[in-house]
Amino acid sequence: MKISSVKIISLLFFVLSAFYLYTAYQIQVFSFDENAPFNAKTFPIYLGYTGMLLSALRMILPEKTVEEVNHRVLDYKKVILLVVTMIFYGFTILRVGFFLSTSIFLLFAYYFLGERRWKWMLLFSFPFVALFMLLLHGVLDIYLRDPLLKYLGIIG
């Protein structure tokens, strides 16, 4: 018997709701609030039960149309590369600074998506980010932490 992907997702949602419900019961409320008609865990408890009920219904009821996705035509490689690049960007943005990390992120993202026109890639990375920073600092007055540019004496 083949189980549809939507039913598997519903099962995962059921497990998530059960875990949510368990965690909701573990919320420590003040002792004087324990028997109150409503306390910090009342709403989450209702939500946990509702989530379990809905996902159970979705699993039990027969499917009108089976939503299946042809995974062979999906470009997982590019998505994974982009996600990894974004995570790397997240790690470097504070340490290296906004200018360099953003420019490198953009360069890599263009490259991973198949762009090879280096002139345009460079134009829409370093100068573009510099312009963006100028807009933030100069016009919108938003400070961006950038140890590299500070070290170079470009920003204060």
Added chain:
Amino acid sequence: MIEGILIGLNTALSLKNILMVMMGCFFGTIIGMLPGLGPMTAIALMIPITYGFDPATGLILMAGVYYGAVFGGSTSSILINAPGVPGTVATSFDGYPMAQQGKAGKALAIAAYSSFAGGTIAAIFLLFAAPSLSKVSLAFRSPDYFALMVLGLTAVSAFSAKGQFLKAMMMAVLGLMLATVGQDTLSDIPRFVFNNMNLSDGISFVLVVMATFAMSEALTIILKGTDPSSAAKAISLKELGSIKLDKDETKKTLKTIPRSSIIGFIVGVLPGAGSTIASFLAYGMERNFVNKEEKEKFGKGSVHGLSAPETANNAACSGSFVPLLTLGIPGSGTTAVMLGALLGFGIQPGPRLYMTNPEIFWSVIMSMYIGMVVLLILNLPLIPYIARILAVPRTFLIPMILFFSVTGIYLMSFNTFDIFLMIGIAVVATGLRLYKFPMPPLILAFVLGGLMEENLRRSLLISDGSFNFLWDRPLTAIILVFTILIFSWQSYLSLKTK
């Protein structure tokens, strides 16, 4: 009311706000044109920028983006038969055949005039309806608000995708669950933070919107290998033809506009319905209104068939502001994003908004007129050139969307944890999108989560823990009956087809 209109005009007509409307309309048009990217993505990308302005300016900018995105969606429907937003699907039924007959310019002009008229007429309705409804809604109590929010979530889930009611309801529950992360508003007790300090303030609304819309839409485009810019490259500036309408076309458009505006506005006010249902309903109704000869032209380039959905979807946009401004409860995903942004400004929309913050209330209404004029004067002649901008390849477009998403959330918190959380939510949302789990119910639920809990708390405390509050007041009971009807109808539809 006259005083309010003058306050609104004074705020909306300041140079800064006019520039914001223009910028919003222009940016919204570009994003709305891209198949797969809709008004919610456009507004989500704008939110971090709006926090640099005062609330009225921020909301005016977002309203401009909203109209621009709906108009942009119509353009791609007409020119390349690829609706940018679901609300413009009906536009393609007759808009694209017209474009194929060499009348793309005329089709765009009909769409622009109809959008302008629909939006303007609906804004006039809004002008009168909003203050009156605000007075009525002062009679609303916590149980009514709670019931209304449940109705809103059920309605949005019911209309978000055909035959996906349970999936949509699951997404709504997920949105509510995400909203409970962080400290409880009344007791400050931490909930679902798992000893992580970064979660003690809860999950940022902008983060969730960016992750579930801007970022996950960009990832979905890459995953599916679609190129939104490819069709735009094929548009020839010379093939658009004249944008001038002849006497007969003008007459037909003028006949369609009033009735479609009324349909659009009424549907827009209803929670959950929105511009998609408004446009389809207006298209269907218009087909019944016209004579037999005109009826046969539907689907082959009918002026009525193009004008009706275009008028209705813009009228619905204005209509959707009624529950937001008067009750503080958004009726659609897009207005939910706006509510979230307003809460970020520290403003609580609701019946008292037009008394406590009249400049915001009235300037948003007034900016709608300005937005419509901007769309008509600026966007229509510029459409061929805007369409050229869309020829920007996805190899540049997608990294830019990802960059604005990451930077947007970084600028709000300067915390890398938020970036990682956003990436995680975006990846999950991309997977859910593949299996047609709708995102608007999640956003609406996330925004309403806090308010819903607060109203349930008050209701239960007043009724000493009893659920009698659900039928004690006639208003609550009526709202609840509507909710049960929608739920039962959707369940019946699911079982019937099986």
